[in-house]
Amino acid sequence: MDPEIYKQTGDWLKCLLTIAWLLPLAGFVAEIFAGYWSTRLKKTAAYLAVGCIGTGFVCSLLASIIWLNATNWHPLKPHHAAHDEVAHGDGENAAGEHHESGHAEEKHAAADHDHPVATDEKDAEAEHDRPTAVSGTYYQIAHFGKLKLDIGYYIDSLTLVMFTMVTLIATCIHVFAIGYMSDELTEDYEDHFVHVGQGHLHRPGRFYRFFAFLSLFCFSMLGLVIAGNVFMVFVFWELVGICSYLLIGFYVERKSASTAANKAFIVNRVGDFGFLIGLMILWTSFGTFTFTQPDEALAKTDPGLFQMLRDDQGQITTQMAPDESKLVVLHGAGGEESTIPYYLMVAAGIGIFCGCVGKSAQFPLQTWLPDAMEGPTPVSALVHSATMVAAGVYLVGRFYPMFMPEVLLTIAYIGGITLFMAATIAIVATDIKRVLAYSTISQLGYMMLGLGVGGWAAGLLHLITHAFFKSLMFLCSGSVIHGCHHEQEMPKMGGLRKKMPITAYTMLIGVIAITGLAIPGVLAFSGYHSKDAILATSLAYARLNGSHPLLFFLPLAGAGITAFYMFRLWFYTFAGQPRDEHVHDHAHESPWVMTAPLLILSVFAAFVAVGGEEGPLWSMLVHSEPVGVANGTEAIPPGNINLPSHAHVGEVHAEAGRYALSIAVMGGVLAYLFYGIRVLNPSDVKRQLSGVHEFLVEKWRFDELYDVMFVRPVHIVSSWISAFDRVVIDGFLHGTAKVTMDVSEIDRRFDETVIDGIVNWVGQKTFAIGRSLSVVQTGQLRQYVVFIAGGLFGVLMLVYLLSF
Amino acid sequence: MGSELNFCIFISAVLFVAGVVCMATKRNAIGVLMGVELVLNAANLNFVAFANYTALGLDGQVIALFVIVLAAAEAAVALAIALNFYNNQLTIDVDRANDLQG
Numbered sequence: 001m002d003p004e005i006y007k008q009t010g011d012w013l014k015c016l017l018t019i020a021w022l023l024p025l026a027g028f029v030a031e032i033f034a035g036y037w038s039t040r041l042k043k044t045a046a047y048l049a050v051g052c053i054g055t056g057f058v059c060s061l062l063a064s065i066i067w068l069n070a071t072n073w074h075p076l077k078p079h080h081a082a083h084d085e086v087a088h089g090d091g092e093n094a095a096g097e098h099h100e101s102g103h104a105e106e107k108h109a110a111a112d113h114d115h116p117v118a119t120d121e122k123d124a125e126a127e128h129d130r131p132t133a134v135s136g137t138y139y140q141i142a143h144f145g146k147l148k149l150d151i152g153y154y155i156d157s158l159t160l161v162m163f164t165m166v167t168l169i170a171t172c173i174h175v176f177a178i179g180y181m182s183d184e185l186t187e188d189y190e191d192h193f194v195h196v197g198q199g200h201l202h203r204p205g206r207f208y209r210f211f212a213f214l215s216l217f218c219f220s221m222l223g224l225v226i227a228g229n230v231f232m233v234f235v236f237w238e239l240v241g242i243c244s245y246l247l248i249g250f251y252v253e254r255k256s257a258s259t260a261a262n263k264a265f266i267v268n269r270v271g272d273f274g275f276l277i278g279l280m281i282l283w284t285s286f287g288t289f290t291f292t293q294p295d296e297a298l299a300k301t302d303p304g305l306f307q308m309l310r311d312d313q314g315q316i317t318t319q320m321a322p323d324e325s326k327l328v329v330l331h332g333a334g335g336e337e338s339t340i341p342y343y344l345m346v347a348a349g350i351g352i353f354c355g356c357v358g359k360s361a362q363f364p365l366q367t368w369l370p371d372a373m374e375g376p377t378p379v380s381a382l383v384h385s386a387t388m389v390a391a392g393v394y395l396v397g398r399f400y401p402m403f404m405p406e407v408l409l410t411i412a413y414i415g416g417i418t419l420f421m422a423a424t425i426a427i428v429a430t431d432i433k434r435v436l437a438y439s440t441i442s443q444l445g446y447m448m449l450g451l452g453v454g455g456w457a458a459g460l461l462h463l464i465t466h467a468f469f470k471s472l473m474f475l476c477s478g479s480v481i482h483g484c485h486h487e488q489e490m491p492k493m494g495g496l497r498k499k500m501p502i503t504a505y506t507m508l509i510g511v512i513a514i515t516g517l518a519i520p521g522v523l524a525f526s527g528y529h530s531k532d533a534i535l536a537t538s539l540a541y542a543r544l545n546g547s548h549p550l551l552f553f554l555p556l557a558g559a560g561i562t563a564f565y566m567f568r569l570w571f572y573t574f575a576g577q578p579r580d581e582h583v584h585d586h587a588h589e590s591p592w593v594m595t596a597p598l599l600i601l602s603v604f605a606a607f608v609a610v611g612g613e614e615g616p617l618w619s620m621l622v623h624s625e626p627v628g629v630a631n632g633t634e635a636i637p638p639g640n641i642n643l644p645s646h647a648h649v650g651e652v653h654a655e656a657g658r659y660a661l662s663i664a665v666m667g668g669v670l671a672y673l674f675y676g677i678r679v680l681n682p683s684d685v686k687r688q689l690s691g692v693h694e695f696l697v698e699k700w701r702f703d704e705l706y707d708v709m710f711v712r713p714v715h716i717v718s719s720w721i722s723a724f725d726r727v728v729i730d731g732f733l734h735g736t737a738k739v740t741m742d743v744s745e746i747d748r749r750f751d752e753t754v755i756d757g758i759v760n761w762v763g764q765k766t767f768a769i770g771r772s773l774s775v776v777q778t779g780q781l782r783q784y785v786v787f788i789a790g791g792l793f794g795v796l797m798l799v800y801l802l803s804f
Numbered sequence: 805m806g807s808e809l810n811f812c813i814f815i816s817a818v819l820f821v822a823g824v825v826c827m828a829t830k831r832n833a834i835g836v837l838m839g840v841e842l843v844l845n846a847a848n849l850n851f852v853a854f855a856n857y858t859a860l861g862l863d864g865q866v867i868a869l870f871v872i873v874l875a876a877a878e879a880a881v882a883l884a885i886a887l888n889f890y891n892n893q894l895t896i897d898v899d900r901a902n903d904l905q906g
Contacts, residue, residue, distance in 0.1 A: 777904070777905055778905050782829070785827040785836075
């Protein structure tokens with residue numbers, strides 16, 4: 001591409017995304033003071049928030065269009081045509097090479113011409129002309145030696161997709177929240193969940209504050225997505241954390257809500273500890289926080305992390321140190337090479353992943369997410385789909401080139417364990433929001449697993465599609481909760497389909513999307529494509545690495561369980577006969593301000609991934625796939641791990657799709673038998689498997705485990721420390737205090753008797769003398785004269801006598 | 805010469821003693837004032853005598869003039885006090901003026 005046009009495009013993107021990013025911040029500042037300049041009864045703050053995030057969406061969309069325009073709409077063209085052609089000619093290797101060069105920058109142009117590539121000239125040129133990223137610095141905060149702390153931006157098609165997705169979903173959620181939070185539009189809000197004395201708690205409504213926090217949340221998430229370096233990622237990472245804290249604990253007066261907010265914050269802090277360690281390793285070893293430097297000239301003098309670690313082919317170079325330990329070669333500025341120990345790179349990767357485990361609620365830090373349901377439902381929708389938990393997956397995707405194969409294996413296993421465990425818990429949950437919460441954890445496990453087994457685009461595609469259908473389902477559950485007057489227990493619902501048809505059928509679209517049901521080739525919703533992509537990658541991975549079959553069977557089982565619990569949720573809530581007459585009689589469809597977002601989101605949930613791996617979203621994501629992912633890697637020591645290439649995945653795609661679809665159908669049918677037509681009785685199963693059921697109801701006893709492992713030991717140690725404090729430290733302090741008091745008592749006595757005595761005695765004597773001398777003052781003038789004369793005579797006599 | 809100076813000093817001493825005795829014995833305020841005049845004039849006499857018979861020059865006479873002016877001023881103030889005292893007490897007996905005794 002012409003450098004001039006590239007620069008112009010870059011300026012446009014920067015400008016638009018900056019507006020989209022900063023508008024919610026401006027909105028936050030205005031809204032947080034809304035309580036002062038407006039009344040609590042007006043929706044001004046909400047309109048402001050919707051305006052800000054809506055404008056942000058328009059800007060993001062414009063930026064995406066400009067980007068696609070600049071890349072000749074290339075990401076929208078399917079890759080497979082070129083792919084297959086080459087695969088037939090040169091085999092997998094050439095296909096990989098070709099593909100990868102497409103994602104690399106212009107600098108590969110020369111190298112690429114050496115290959116006999118069987119695409120036509122025009123297409124090849126278009127490939128080489130594609131810009132991959134735009135990056136730069138807004139402001140440099142500080143400069144410590146080699147290390148610079150910048151507020152920078154890094155924009156590639158992943159950033160653009162995330163921006164458009166986040167702003168679109170956030171807009172829908174904001175609009176929904178106008179309806180959902182309208183209870184707060186009052187001077188006197190009665191909180192039925194808080195008992196004070198005889199009645200309920202009364203407090204002023206906090207409508208404007210809710211929207212201020214939502215805006216801040218959006219700002220933080222967008223900042224995290226646009227961040228150009230790890231430092232900035234960390235800052236916004238923490239901002240997202242504090243926003244979730246504020247929103248989960250929105251009903252601060254409810255003990256459960258404030259506890260949940262604390263739990264979310266503290267558990268995340270555990271993960272962030274690992275993140276910080278990872279950051280420190282990178283800082284000391286690389287001396288930079290920048291991801292990558294797309295500008296070739298600048299990359300020579302100031303390379304980013306990825307450029308230092310990986311060569312042009314996207315490979316990591318290693319060498320052996322004299323003591324047989326493995327070293328990773330880094331390419332610094334000006335071609336200068338240095339090395340760091342291999343284990344340190346693994347540690348850095350695991351550390352960064354720890355942060356992602358905390359934010360994305362992966363095993364073993366998943367316990368906070370279900371509790372986060374204490375926040376208002378729009379918050380759950382935002383946290384669970386577009387912002388907080390997506391951040392962890394996004395960061396793994398963004399940081400992908402830094403992960404060693406061992407780290408990717410860890411990620412895959414953690415994801416696999418999480419997805420299976422959370423799915424099993426979701427089967428037995430009865431709170432409508434908690435089912436969705438466990439579903440989120442499970443789906444995040446899918447994404448992590450997808451990324452871990454080398455399916456970069458598959459994992460992120462699932463992130464995007466999941467964001468749409470999960471936000472849709474959360475808003476639907478919000479609509480149900482709103483319609484049933486804050487009843488969240490599914491056993492009290494049932495038969496709501498006729499009362500709230502829009503909610504029921506949009507929810508059904510979400511359920512079908514997440515379970516991945518489809519008629520292949522005819523109609524498939526977004527979840528089908530993304531889940532298939534992940535399963536295909538994991539199947540290819542399991543085939544290439546014989547010792548890891550679990551990485552395929554876990555997600556496969558997960559797919560069936562997902563179908564079961566999602567349909568269970570739908571049948572439980574919307575189908576059959578009403579279980580609780582009271583709830584059913586009062587249920588009503590929500591106002592249009594709540595159902596309109598449902599309709600919009602349902603369209604996106606169904607069709608956002610249209611075309612699957614030949615569709616626009618996929619090609620848009622693949623566009624920013626890290627160099628070297630597409631062609632896979634082979635048997636990297638010491639783990640001898642193979643990562644599948646796109647060609648490998650393509651081979652097994654249809655097979656994996658068949659497995660996934662059949663097990664999902666099985667799950668769906670089972671749910672229908674249990675909860676739809678009720679030929680099977682769930683309580684029978686519950687009774688027979690009571691041990692397992694109880695184990696699942698208690699969430700695999702993780703809370704108890706942590707209680708035994710951490711909370712109680714901490715309590716015991718603290719009781720020792722507190723005893724030591726009370727006996728030794730306090731004893732010592734009290735002793736010294738006693739001594740000091742005694743000394744001062746003696747001092748006071750001395751002062752009062754001796755010093756005061758002397759002073760008073762002098763005073764009294766002086767007074768007595770003065771008193772007695774006053775007698776001389778007779779007032780007799782003549783007497784004075786005699787005294788003067790006598791005195792004068794006396795003095796003269798004295799002088800006279802002394803002069804001899 | 806010496807005898808004349810001695811004579812003057814003698815007269816002065818007599819005047820001085822007479823003045824002091826007058827001040828010490830008179831209960832009448834005017835009498836006391838007259839004693840003061842005598843004492844002052846004894847001093848004046850000494851000044852003038854020393855100016856005349858020694859090398860003191862005109863200084864003695866000048867100081868004597870100052871003393872006379874001073875005496876006049878003092879007499880005016882003292883008479884004013886005496887009049888006010890009379891207005892208040894209907895007497896000018898200095899023994900009655902003992903309000904400031906300790």
